[in-house]
Amino acid sequence: MNDPTTIRRLYGRRQGHKxxxxxxxxxxxxxxxxxxxxxxxxxxxxLFGDDRPVEVEIGFGAGEHLAGQAGARPHHGFVGCEPFLxxxxxxxxxxxxxxxxxxxLHMGDALEVIERFPDGSLERVYLLHPDPWPKARHAKRRxxxxxxMDLIARKLRPGGEFRLGTDDPTYCRWxxxxxxxxxxxxxxxxxxxxxxxxxxxxPETRYERKAxxxxxxxWYFRYVRV
Numbered sequence: 001m002n003d004p005t006t007i008r009r010l011y012g013r014r015q016g017h018k019x020x021x022x023x024x025x026x027x028x029x030x031x032x033x034x035x036x037x038x039x040x041x042x043x044x045x046x047l048f049g050d051d052r053p054v055e056v057e058i059g060f061g062a063g064e065h066l067a068g069q070a071g072a073r074p075h076h077g078f079v080g081c082e083p084f085l086x087x088x089x090x091x092x093x094x095x096x097x098x099x100x101x102x103x104x105l106h107m108g109d110a111l112e113v114i115e116r117f118p119d120g121s122l123e124r125v126y127l128l129h130p131d132p133w134p135k136a137r138h139a140k141r142r143x144x145x146x147x148x149m150d151l152i153a154r155k156l157r158p159g160g161e162f163r164l165g166t167d168d169p170t171y172c173r174w175x176x177x178x179x180x181x182x183x184x185x186x187x188x189x190x191x192x193x194x195x196x197x198x199x200x201x202x203p204e205t206r207y208e209r210k211a212x213x214x215x216x217x218x219w220y221f222r223y224v225r226v
Contacts, residue, residue, distance in 0.1 A: 019089065036106040040116070057078065057128070061206075076123065111151060118155075127165075132166070142171070160225045161223065165219065167218045179221070
């Protein structure tokens with residue numbers, strides 16, 4: 001299948017608005033304490049000092065979902081990867097305010113982090129509302145391609161779960177096409193309501209609420225690694 005390096009380049013700006021003094025202090029003081037090590041193999045012992053299930057979120061936005069999952073399951077470890085500084089600041093606020101000791105952050109490419117875990121070691125991988133890259137000529141930039149999914153499949157344990165959320169119809173159709181071609185995942189939906197209704201253990205984000213206010217449907221996909 002395809003090489004995951006086909007989407008290695010990160011497109012777009014790394015920072016939006018200028019950081020306020022308090023935000024800059026969070027980046028200076030808290031981020032080094034919770035950052036994923038820059039090099040070397042990764043596992044729960046390296047990141048959290050014990051043996052616990054590890055979950056990874058690819059592109060966590062402002063960190064609401066990441067923080068919600070971490071707060072609900074304090075005995076799991078959560079790794080959030082986000083290339084944009086303002087999103088990282090949002091997650092740092094959650095880590096500080098909710099006193100989340102089970103979250104680690106990486107400001108950069110999620111696939112580079114996922115590659116460093118042992119095969120079959122991850123409990124869940126989340127990809128929520130990724131950039132849809134709606135133009136056909138940009139389809140290769142989408143995270144939902146066989147190269148990245150090969151890597152995710154390899155790192156998930158048997159029975160582990162991949163979750164995808166999107167409100168973009170083009171991305172929804174594309175993702176369904178990609179996943180339908182694979183035999184290493186089983187889609188958990190039995191009826192249409194199963195992927196039109198947000199699961200109880202899927203914290204809502206500001207992005208989702210905004211999408212609904214704009215009249216968008218939101219689709220929730222759950223796939224189990226076989």
